[in-house]
Amino acid sequence: MPNDSAYPARYWRPRDDGRIVCELCPRDCTLSEGQRGLCFVRQNVGGQMRLTTYGRSSGLCIDPIEKKPLNHFYPGTSVLSLGTAGCNLSCKFCQNWDISKSRDMDTLAAEATPTAIAAAARHHGCHSVAFTYNDPTIFAEYAIDIADACHALGIRTVAVTAGYIHAAPRAEFYAKLDAANVDLKGFSDHFYRKLTGGRLAPVLETLEYLVHETSVWTEITTLVIPEHNDDDAQLRAQCEWIVDRLGPDVPLHFSGFHPDYKLLDVGPTPLATLRRARAIAKATGIRHVYTGNVHDVDGDTTTCGACGERLIVRDWYALLEYGLTPTGECPACAAPLPGRFAAQPGAFGRKRLQIVV
Template identity: 85%
Template sequence: MTHDDGYLARYWHPRDDGRIVCDLCPRDCTLSDGQRGLCFVRQNVGGQLRLTTYGRSSGLCIDPIEKKPLSHFHPGTSVLSLGTAGCNLSCKFCQNWDISKSRDMDTLATAATPTAIAAAARRHGCHSVAFTYNDPTIFAEYAIDIADACHQLGIQTVAVTAGYIHAAPRADLYAKIDAANVDLKGFSDRFYRKLTGGQLAPVLETLEYLVHETEVWTEITTLVIPGYNDDDAQLRAQCEWIVERLGADVPVHFSGFHPDFKLLDVPPTPLATLRRARAVAKACGISHVYTGNVHDVDGDTTHCGACGEPVIVRDWYALLDYRLSPDGACPACATPLPGRFSPTPGTFGRKRLQIVV
């Protein structure tokens, strides 16, 4: 196998007409020889499906875990962030389109074996490795192998994902993941079809699977786009579904949009809109709601879901005050905070470090 052939993918089957079908995600791309799927990185090569980005990583930065965003997963710790190229959705508002829609992978990505990534994370003192920038769904085989290498060194793994994946690969991938932030991009099929080229139902299925059938710590992010998914009715329907189907303790992040990719004519999300979305979520009963991509100390701060005491005060990604007990409970009322917590918080702060594997 040459480098250009790619890595033999795991999720596909042949058709009688000589084409093959990718079984990774609900797109079910049917590919003739030489043809690539919508994600661009899975290709029919001589009647076999190949992952063309296996062993190539982009990004390679060390970030605070709060940037993923994860507010209830070992606060203050550092995470080695990486992606590859391509995506299985076509979001017109993509904030990482230069990676997710790249067609120039050789210049975008650097060679990095799973063991090299895990070793780099340990060398830099990272608590975890995050698959982010583009969706780990489309490089699931690579992500699984990296996760195995990380776990051998005691390093945890994080998936930042749109959740657009079939059941079998989903089970394989998330058996190797410790925490996930799932982008719930809107709460209507019309929104998904018009702005992402996908469907809502598979994302909801992934959320229910993660919360109820795995040990993966799960948080949700919605990028709030003015005029598209910022109305109270859609926000309320989304939050009511979360409380009913996932539970009130799943943290929700409302992040600010900035004009990018194919939505350059849409203004940035006002802080007031994010605060309104947060208020809607709290009124629906969600215990932990955050604002993102804006400066909002109250929206960054974690409060006890029982008594309202501020237990982790943040300014952007920096911890200003950390009041949880060593076992992760509120100091005022002793109620455990849902999440994954170390006896002491991390001290990485809000910096970002570029690294070489």
């Protein structure tokens, strides 16, 4: 396989002093020769930007699509999940920190070319490929090439992302995707600056762009962290913004936190807290609200936004009941369920299979 430095990155500009500026995300890292950005995978090599993880994955697993989580995107189907290393945020609560904060490129698989990944997804009968584990924003060029290879074989592509990206690369990146789950980590700039090292506004801009300017099916996840983003006022403000700026049909997932990385002094999120957040969201007008990282069948169940009929009942990631019509409508009132649905659900269940390309 060619040397990593042979893979030129996009989204940067030169400076008169010999340094280069990364224009991929709002960090705008300015890099001297040999220097890497905060993400660690974009490097100044000879006055050119290089993506050092192109063609190398930190591992590939086949998961249920509900694990991303995407509950309204071809339920029950399998998705080939992959990531690389590094991240452009510095979340103190990162639950994939061993990947997103990795500085050891030798932990990556030796080779995972876009065509090999697409072929593996087809071989294993995967409905889609997901860019996840670490944020695909930082390996956008690699993800775009994988998406092209997948689409050539009729395989859809999904991103699990923090949405921290500039407008120009955002347009090119999301043009290649079929669905995205965006982490809305909290709803105050103070929270973002203190716990992620980023800012809230670019994430909100990405969400509005996805919902209003693309055909990408979009869902949102908030990791609810006790004493940091779980107060009623912040939760209500977030939900009101979603209804007002995105609409009531964008699914929202509240996931449970567990102590990890640099936030070890905070206990796990109680189930009661997730249920309280869900109740606030539903009272605000969001029609499809879920709980995650906990066992809560009611919080995993999809109901009709018009009449309340139970349409999809889940236990963790397994479908217990599926009542949608073949055209994606409620059988009780004929209201369409927002999302992307096939005539029949998938039957992958809650398995997790690690594979090698």
